[in-house]
Amino acid sequence: MDAAQVKALATELETTLGLLAALISELEGRRSEWSASPRIQELVHLLAGQPNLAELPAVLLRAHAEISAVMGGIRLTRETIEAHAVERIRDAKDKLSNVTSTTENATLELMNGLDRSLEMITQLEAQSTHAESSPQFQVLRDQVSALYNLLQFQDITTQQLEGVGHALLDLEVRVGAVSALFDRALGLRSATVAPPVEESSAHLAFNPDATMQRSRADQAAIDAAFQGARHGQSGSVDGVRA
Amino acid sequence: MKCLVVDDSATMRRIVVNALKSIGYADVVEAADGSDALQKCDASIDLVITDWNMPVMGGLDFVKGLRGNPQHARTPILMVTTRSVKEDIMQAVEAGVSSYILKPFTPQVLKEKIDQILSLPSGST
Numbered sequence: 001m002d003a004a005q006v007k008a009l010a011t012e013l014e015t016t017l018g019l020l021a022a023l024i025s026e027l028e029g030r031r032s033e034w035s036a037s038p039r040i041q042e043l044v045h046l047l048a049g050q051p052n053l054a055e056l057p058a059v060l061l062r063a064h065a066e067i068s069a070v071m072g073g074i075r076l077t078r079e080t081i082e083a084h085a086v087e088r089i090r091d092a093k094d095k096l097s098n099v100t101s102t103t104e105n106a107t108l109e110l111m112n113g114l115d116r117s118l119e120m121i122t123q124l125e126a127q128s129t130h131a132e133s134s135p136q137f138q139v140l141r142d143q144v145s146a147l148y149n150l151l152q153f154q155d156i157t158t159q160q161l162e163g164v165g166h167a168l169l170d171l172e173v174r175v176g177a178v179s180a181l182f183d184r185a186l187g188l189r190s191a192t193v194a195p196p197v198e199e200s201s202a203h204l205a206f207n208p209d210a211t212m213q214r215s216r217a218d219q220a221a222i223d224a225a226f227q228g229a230r231h232g233q234s235g236s237v238d239g240v241r242a
Numbered sequence: 243m244k245c246l247v248v249d250d251s252a253t254m255r256r257i258v259v260n261a262l263k264s265i266g267y268a269d270v271v272e273a274a275d276g277s278d279a280l281q282k283c284d285a286s287i288d289l290v291i292t293d294w295n296m297p298v299m300g301g302l303d304f305v306k307g308l309r310g311n312p313q314h315a316r317t318p319i320l321m322v323t324t325r326s327v328k329e330d331i332m333q334a335v336e337a338g339v340s341s342y343i344l345k346p347f348t349p350q351v352l353k354e355k356i357d358q359i360l361s362l363p364s365g366s367t
Contacts, residue, residue, distance in 0.1 A: 107253045111260075145349070148260055152346035155251040156324060159295065202330065205250060205297040210324035214344050218326065219351060225328055226342045229335040 006064045010057035017056060078182035081175055089172045096161050096168075107154040114148050156210045163208025244269045248279040248292040248304065249322075254345075258291055258322065261349040265356070276304025285313055289356065294323035294330070302337050309338035318359040322347060 118141060125137040201207055245267050249255045252274075259270050271287065273279035276299030279292065290308065294301040301321060308314045321339045323330075334342055340359045343351055 104251075104253060108256070111253070111256055145260075145264060149257060149346070149348060151253060152257055155249075155254040155257075156345060158251065159324060201295070202302065202325075202333070203300055205295055205300075207295045207324045209326075210345070212346055214346055216351075219344050219347075222326060222331065222342055222344055225331045226335065229332045 003064065003068070006061070010061050013060070014057040074182055078179055081179050081182070085175050086172055086179075089168050089175065093165050093168050096165050100158050100161050103154050103157065107151050110151060111148065114144050117144050153212055156212050159206040159210035160208065162204075162206035163210075166204070166206075166208065243267055243288045244271065244286050245289045245291060246271045246273060246279060246283055246287045248273045248276065248290065248296070248301065250274050250293065250296040254293065258352075261347075261352050262291075264349050265353040267356075275299050276301060276307070279304050280307050283308060283311075283314060287314070287317065289360070290314075290317060290319045291322055292319065294321060294325050294334075302333060305334075305337040305339055318356075320352075320355055320359065322352075 121137055121141050121144065125134065128134075128137070201209070245262055247255050247258045247262070247270055249258065255272050255274075259272065262268070262270055267289075271282050273282050275296045276292075278298070279290075280299070283290065292301045292304060296304075299307075301323065305319055305321070308317070308319065318340045319338065320341050320343060321334050322343045322345060324345045326344060331342060341355045343355055
């Protein structure tokens with residue numbers, strides 16, 4: 001029902017109620033004619049006792065105006081969600097991708113530098129006339145190799161960021177579902193939004209639970225679990241998440 | 243000894259290759275995912291080191307595919323991954339993985355595992 005229809009209905013109601021009020025007044029003026037009937041007396045008393053009947057159309061109009069304002073608020077909220085929340089989620093995902101590619105490029109550059117360092121150590125060792133320097137060159141080589149190995153952080157943090165990106169994607173779908181609910185409230189047609197699918201990370205291109213916090217003890221626990229699995233054992237193993 | 247290193251991360255491939263070279267394995271072929279690896283894993287490959295989570299084809303499906311090839315039914319396969327849930331280890335064993343290393347790893351652990359799986363009697367991989 002649109003505003004014009006509501007207004008027409010209100011006018012009609014107002015006219016009807018006005019007629020009713022006139023009838024009641026007329027009945028009041030002819031009290032001597034009907035006062036003998038207890039049934040009529042009761043009816044007139046009931047009608048006359050209804051407060052503000054004549055104001056009902058105005059109340060309905062005010063209610064309509066308030067409902068329209070609420071609908072306008074819902075529409076604005078839906079547009080805000082669409083324009084800001086979804087846009088910001090996409091922006092955050094883009095920034096995460098940018099961080100990933102930037103750190104990957106930087107890590108590869110670091111590796112190039114470490115490779116050159118290892119070559120230089122080998123050259124310096126070959127040119128060195130001091131035999132006693134050889135262990136020092138090996139220490140230096142080990143240090144550079146250790147640095148090289150630490151660069152695994154790039155792969156692991158990339159997997160963590162992929163996990164965050166995946167969570168943002170899930171959030172975007174859920175926000176879309178909320179927008180669709182608003183569309184339904186507004187009587188708009190909306191494409192059906194599929195709920196996010198909960199999936200195991202086993203088939204994803206990343207592990208959201210990747211971590212740098214690993215020790216020899218963790219590897220030992222994995223080894224024990226691996227051996228247990230190979231031999232068909234099923235007990236729990238300390239250090240391995242069940 | 244020719245090794246195939248499978249990882250979607252270029253940095254991880256380089257780290258694994260570098261670690262392999264540091265422990266004496268210089269003949270290395272690289273692949274960026276399981277599908278690429280299946281194409282590159284010819285009869286000359288003696289050892290496979292693979293990641294688990296990869297696009298296109300993950301490590302687990304790759305291992306299953308490789309084990310389905312009689313040529314590689316007993317080729318040592320080392321899974322190097324961040325996955326540490328017991329269920330993952332069970333799946334890796336069932337797929338045919340020979341040994342399992344957690345990332346981040348050290349070249350020493352890599353060497354230990356390679357020595358271990360290469361010393362296993364034929365058919366135990």
